[in-house]
Amino acid sequence: MKKPSLIWRWAWRELFHGQLWPVVAALSLIIACVFALSALANRIEQGLTQQGRAMMAADLTLRTTTSPLDASVLTALNDLDVDRSTQTRFNTMVFSQDKMQLVSVKAVDGQFPLRGDLELQGSNIQNKVKPGELWLAERLFTLLDVKMGDPVDIGDVTLRVSGKIVTEPELSFNPFNQMPSVLMHQSQVGEAGVVRPGSRVSYRYFFRGEDSALQDVRTTVPDQPGYRWTDENDSSTTGEMLDRSRGYLSLTVVLVIIMAAGTLLLTSQHYVESRTDILAMVKSIGARKAWVRNWLFRQLLLMFSLAITFGLATGAGLEYLLRLPLTDVLPDPLPSYGIIPWILGPAVAVLVSMPALGIPLMRLTNAPAISVLQSQALPPARKNPWSWMLAAIPCIALVAWSYDNQLMWLVLAALVLMLSLLAALGVGILGLARRHVKHPSLRLALSRITRNPAASGAQLGALATSFMLLSIIWLLRTDLLDDWQQTLPANAPNVFAINIAKDELNDYLGELDGNQLDRSEAYPVIRGRLVAKNGVDYNLSEPNEGRRDESLRRELNLTWQETLPSHNVLLEGSWPEKGGVSVEEGIANRLGLKLGDTLTFMVNSQRFDANVNSIREVEWRNMKPNFYFIFDPDLVASLPANWLVSFRLEGSQTDLVNQLGREFPTVTLMDLRTMSGRIQSILRQISLSLSVLAGLAVVSGLLLLLTLLRISLAERAREIMLYRTLGASKKSINTTLWAEYGIMALVSGCMAVGGAELAMASLLKWGIELPVRLHPEVWLSLPPLAVTLVFVTVAMMIRQLLQPLKS
Incomplete structure (x- = not known):
């Protein structure tokens, strides 16, 4: 049997005994994450689609x-x-x-x-x-x-x-x-x-x-x-939830890829730096560049073979583990995720590795032989046109895949902007602190961090970006779930009573209160049409009824109130004064209504005018009584009206529906408990899905953080030996290391908070169209969490780093 050639044996040795196993691990991570997320996202989306179609x-x-x-x-x-x-x-x-x-x-x-x-x-x-x-x-x-x-x-x-x-x-x-x-x-x-x-x-x-x-x-x-x-996308309130959950799933997959790619890039660069001297020695004894390329190609072949095998196997197991919490909410039988994840995982790994792995290895092939005698810097990648081409390929693939995903592009744009700003801000903060700190260990730590502004900025920016990505993923999940929970909270009304006559209103409300039911306030309801604006009939301005807005083709439910409903938000103007009407924002935009317009309504063949005095924001999905138009009571209170009230019934109170029907036979009861339960089921499914995916993304971010700190600590080994040679004590070096990484963690955590808030503001306003808000919980939790994570990581690695100090 022919023995493997020297080049193959060396490739195997490098893979298992050298520095390449972290590269294989990073590639396997990308393949496993992409496989698991794409397969699970496919199944979740099919499940959500089936839920929407079932409704x-x-x-x-x-x-x-x-x-x-x-x-x-x-x-x-x-x-x-x-x-x-x-x-x-x-x-x-x-x-x-x-x-x-x-x-x-x-x-x-x-x-x-x-x-x-x-x-x-x-x-x-x-x-x-x-x-x-x-x-x-x-x-x-x-x-x-x-x-x-x-x-x-x-x-x-x-x-x-x-x-x-x-x-x-x-x-x-x-x-x-x-x-x-x-x-x-x-x-x-x-x-x-x-x-x-x-x-x-x-x-x-x-x-x-x-x-x-x-x-x-x-x-x-x-x-x-x-x-x-x-x-299924517009059949009900679930359509918006489906769209937003799909965007979040896609965004999570992309951010996991970015963080895993960062892990791969850092690991590859560390490998190149550790092998530059070896390649220089091989060249000095006569090896040609073609031989070096052949050696590297065989290592790449081995790496990708192992990474694809382990990555796909791990991804299949990971997908199974991820959907275990979703067993009760995923459809049965479980929809197949098809062949796409099996192809997508390795394809993404290849695309990501082109610049992350290809550019450092191309630089490694150009290692000068003279580096054996005198340390030489590798030629910069920017001077090689192939580097630009390798960097462009995954960018083109990303554009082709997600050109219409506005949410993802907002995050990526914020990421690039924040990386630059956070790096510059971090270096500036540390430089300012260095001038005012007197403690020797802190001064030495700050000196080490700020000695090379470019390297320090990159390290701080990378740490801050890691924390920022983790914050964005978790905060976005939280804001989406909060919005959906407000849309249909656990105590949302699930029964409506309409056509309540005025003379039986007090008795009806008394019956509800006597049974201790959580109810809304009672609303008078009249049926009428909007027929004109500023004296111009809509029949004349748009003779074709089919082209008019849907609200102009039917009777509307109108009401009057002395105060603003608690679940409405006043956007413009003041609450209707005498002769005024408050208009819902959506219909105001569709019909071009603005403050000061005079609207003409017809109720029971009676025409009357009302001036637009305010614009309201209405959440139509919350199953509470909502109206397009709310009048000043003095304007319409004399018109005959029936009354509406909503309330909540629990499962054990079913008999009360029949009792109310017997006691008030003219009142129409609409029992929406089945529909409410269905929507709650979909909300639980989406909540679990987003939580599982966010958890996986956090794990990927933590792996990137571990890689950053591992490489940073490895770079400290020679400096620690030098300090020890110059007489520094173990305590002094230990204190300096803890101070250095503590300062970096605290500064990067604070910068990540600011970056996450800016990114979330952009996402909420232009990406998923939710109200922009601050997140005080992240200001209080992220900096201490960043310091804790860094200290735990450093504690696991610092003992080996200080090993040479023992006598």
Whole structure:
């Protein structure tokens, strides 16, 4: 058997007994992190997408309030590779033997739902609606005083009650448009005779299929006024959460790559510095540059082979460990992450290693042979055109991959800016401190740090940037979760009561307070239209109704209040004075409304004017009563109104819904507990996902920090020997080292706080559009944490560094 050549044996020796194992570890870290994060992010995104689609009962939904789709369009849709379900929705009165009730009828076919769960409980459990069946929301049994098998009339058709609706997808957030729902089969709508010309009916078409087929559906259906397409990104409040969580996942992957690349770069440079003299000696005994390149190439081949093997194996195990906390919230069966992570991990490692590993090794091949006799500096990388090319390749790949990820580019821009500013600021602070410190050990520590401003600035900037990245990842996660928790807090109202008459308002509120329910204040509600601005009717300014804003095509819920609602924020103006109206920010922007405009409204055929006196910010996702327009009470209080109140019911208080329905039969109760629970489930899933990913990113940052300190301490070995030779005591050297690294940790921690706050301000304002705020918790915790981490790391390494001092 042929023995391996000398060059291979030396390559193996360098790999296992030299300085290359940290390079293999850094490459393995990049591959493992990219694999684990991309695979987990893929699964999380698929899970979140499935949750979003389950809440809309399909992959894609078309809603029209004008007319059903033409037969020719439906025929064309039959040729596409998609599943389709049709629903007709309308409000009507239903009649039992003794009572009647206004309900929301959902007439569905046998395919509904295409996504999500529909659970119907009758003589047995089923999940499809069949002809001849009528399924009721639970409280309708009380309101109509019926039981299973009793007849209920809907228009001209009589249906037997088949059972109750336990769970259903496609739940809405608008409390004003919800009524107790019933399910019947689509085929019996015509027989009922309740849908006639002029009836207020909406038609919904549900589609399920591949993304390309769904795009074909959009193309096949002609664009018409009144048509509205909905997918999982905009079907509900979860759409915004999905977008922001995707951006955070992508950002976390990129920052982990950056920190792992920093680890690789530092390790590679340390290896080059440690092998310069060896390569110079090899060249001095006759080795040519081609031989050196061949030697380095074989080492690279070995490194990448081992790194890919260990990295992929570690990444697969890491992905499994990361999703263990998410077992209860990830979909079952678990979606596959495909082949992309297996390719992406090694590809990213190769791209990152081109400049991080390639440029130092190219400099190493140019090590002059004369370095054996006299130390010579390696030629700078900037003079080699290949260095620029190697640095450009991963940059081009990053642009091609994430050119549209605004969140990531904001962080990278802030990172580059902060690195320069923090390095310069740190050197300036330490230089100023050096002039005023008198203690010998502190003066020596400051002298060592500031002796080479460029090197000191780079080291301080690298430490500060590491702490800053860790802070950004954690603070961004915290701000996102805080925003979502405020959107739907644990005590959010989950039941709305509307149509409360004024003469029964006090009794109704007294019943709620008597049962110790957490409720909102009561709001009067009138229905009206916005018809003109500054004397110009919208009918004249935009004759085509289909092109007008949605708020101009329907009646709006209007109210009046003497004080600003506690969950609204006043942005401009003052609370409405006499004859004034407060306008929600979103509709003000869409309609071009500003302070001082005169708006004309129509309520019950009565027109009246109101001046815009204020603009409010409204959080529509918090499931509290919110309104586009809030009037001065003196302006509209004389108009007939019903009242609205929201409150929270716990799971053990279900019977109270039926009790309120019996005592106040004219009040409409909308029970949103199922929908609220669903949103809370998605929030828990996103929270766990972001926490797991943030934790992994923190681990990557700590590895970068360890590498920085390990290399820095290794550079101190010769200086410590020199100090010892000159007579310095072990105590003096020990004190100086602790002072040096303590000062560096404290300064870099303080700089990281400022950098993180500036970066977070940019991210919150322009990246994810959240309110900008300071984070006092990071000011108090990060500098001490930085000092603690550095001291713990130094303590693990300093004993070996001071070993030569022992007698």
